[in-house]
Amino acid sequence: MIKAGLDFGNSKISCVVVDYKNKNNINLLSLKSIPTTNIKKNIILDYDNLLEQIQKLISDTEKDSQTKLNSVNLNISLLNSNSYYYDSQIKINSEKISELHLHKIINQSEYFKTVPEKFELYNNIISYLIDNNAYFSAPIGNYSDNVRIDFYKITTQKKYIENYTSIIKRLKLNIENYIPSPLSTSLAALTSDEKELGTICLDLGHSSTSVAIFENNKFLFGDTIGVGSNNVTLDIARGVSTTISSAERLKTLYGSLISSPSDDHEIIEIPEMTGEKNNFKQITRSNLNSIIKPRIEETLEMIWQKIKDYNFNYKKINNVVITGGGSQLDNIEKYVETIFASTTRIAKPLYIQNLDKNFNRPNYCDILGSVIFDQNLFDLNLLQKRSKSQKKPGISSFFTWLDQYI
Numbered sequence: 001m002i003k004a005g006l007d008f009g010n011s012k013i014s015c016v017v018v019d020y021k022n023k024n025n026i027n028l029l030s031l032k033s034i035p036t037t038n039i040k041k042n043i044i045l046d047y048d049n050l051l052e053q054i055q056k057l058i059s060d061t062e063k064d065s066q067t068k069l070n071s072v073n074l075n076i077s078l079l080n081s082n083s084y085y086y087d088s089q090i091k092i093n094s095e096k097i098s099e100l101h102l103h104k105i106i107n108q109s110e111y112f113k114t115v116p117e118k119f120e121l122y123n124n125i126i127s128y129l130i131d132n133n134a135y136f137s138a139p140i141g142n143y144s145d146n147v148r149i150d151f152y153k154i155t156t157q158k159k160y161i162e163n164y165t166s167i168i169k170r171l172k173l174n175i176e177n178y179i180p181s182p183l184s185t186s187l188a189a190l191t192s193d194e195k196e197l198g199t200i201c202l203d204l205g206h207s208s209t210s211v212a213i214f215e216n217n218k219f220l221f222g223d224t225i226g227v228g229s230n231n232v233t234l235d236i237a238r239g240v241s242t243t244i245s246s247a248e249r250l251k252t253l254y255g256s257l258i259s260s261p262s263d264d265h266e267i268i269e270i271p272e273m274t275g276e277k278n279n280f281k282q283i284t285r286s287n288l289n290s291i292i293k294p295r296i297e298e299t300l301e302m303i304w305q306k307i308k309d310y311n312f313n314y315k316k317i318n319n320v321v322i323t324g325g326g327s328q329l330d331n332i333e334k335y336v337e338t339i340f341a342s343t344t345r346i347a348k349p350l351y352i353q354n355l356d357k358n359f360n361r362p363n364y365c366d367i368l369g370s371v372i373f374d375q376n377l378f379d380l381n382l383l384q385k386r387s388k389s390q391k392k393p394g395i396s397s398f399f400t401w402l403d404q405y406i
Contacts, residue, residue: 005370011206026127089148184369204326
């Protein structure tokens with residue numbers, strides 16, 4: 001099966017095509033990524049220019065993969081999104097739990113509730129509560145007095161989705177799935193054990209930072225803040241009065257989050273803002289690090305506050321995985337480990353075969369996760385239609401059948 005993914009980033013747009021046989025056999029056919037300045041925090045700054053870029057990107061990807069694309073999985077940023085937790089329960093008085101009971105709980109819940117100006121990106125069950133004990137798969141066959149289902153929903157402004165879908169429709173492509181970017185990133189970055197035991201996945205991107213939380217193989221939380229590694233670059237440029245390109249180079253080559261005594265004596269020459277080629281000045285590496293550390297610390301604190309707002313700090317998840325271009329900052333692994341009091345690793349994309357070394361980097365987890373995504377794992381199987389081979393209910397079972405839909 002051919003699967004394609006598309007990612008609209010604030011610094012780059014990417015397209016990937018794979019031959020997806022199963023989750024353990026995903027062969028890369030093509031991956032293209034080009035820089036863009038046409039998107040800023042979900043707003044398209046130059047529609048026509050972005051359309052041209054996307055058109056060329058799709059065309060180049062099709063040529064490289066020798067595949068004609070009809071549909072794509074689309075990554076969606078969670079900037080200005082809303083996370084919403086809700087539940088529904090029934091009393092069954094020591095009856096044996098059946099599909100009918102679970103259908104009834106779902107149908108009387110807010111699962112089908114919609115808001116006109118909102119677009120639903122994610123909506124799924126995160127746990128079942130049987131007599132105050134939590135379970136993570138459907139507890140059919142157990143006897144209980146009370147059954148509760150806990151749900152997690154993510155919505156975003158419909159206008160942001162329409163910004164992107166209008167472009168894709170112009171290219172005569174269908175959107176197969178809308179995927180929250182933090183979910184997409186974590187699918188490419190996390191191992192099966194990390195998703196099962198509990199992990200916070202941080203994506204330190206160019207203009208935003210995302211967080212996803214997995215536990216018991218469930219996607220429990222996703223969100224994004226509008227601060228990224230580019231903010232560090234701009235802080236450096238302003239702080240030492242140099243060009244933006246020079247600031248990016250300083251961050252990449254010399255920036256670090258853990259200082260050493262020698263940093264006070266390490267001199268770095270940088271170009272001045274005058275525009276003249278031969279005008280340079282000197283700073284120490286400790287000067288540079290004193291600009292970088294507060295911004296990274298602020299970013300991590302903002303993410304931690306998001307986690308606290310939804311009470312996930314009480315779960316004491318002791319594992320953090322870092323992805324995105326910002327994960328390449330020197331010593332960030334140790335710094336995050338200190339801030340979150342957790343074991344930490346930097347993640348490259350997993351599960352994709354034939355991945356070129358140029359793309360086997362943390363900042364491509366988001367786009368590669370878009371083709372690892374399997375909608376079947378995030379559907380409510382309880383709501384799927386029964387097999388046609390099953391007999392239709394007779395008159396005697398009519399009211400039992402009706403009960404699952406009311």
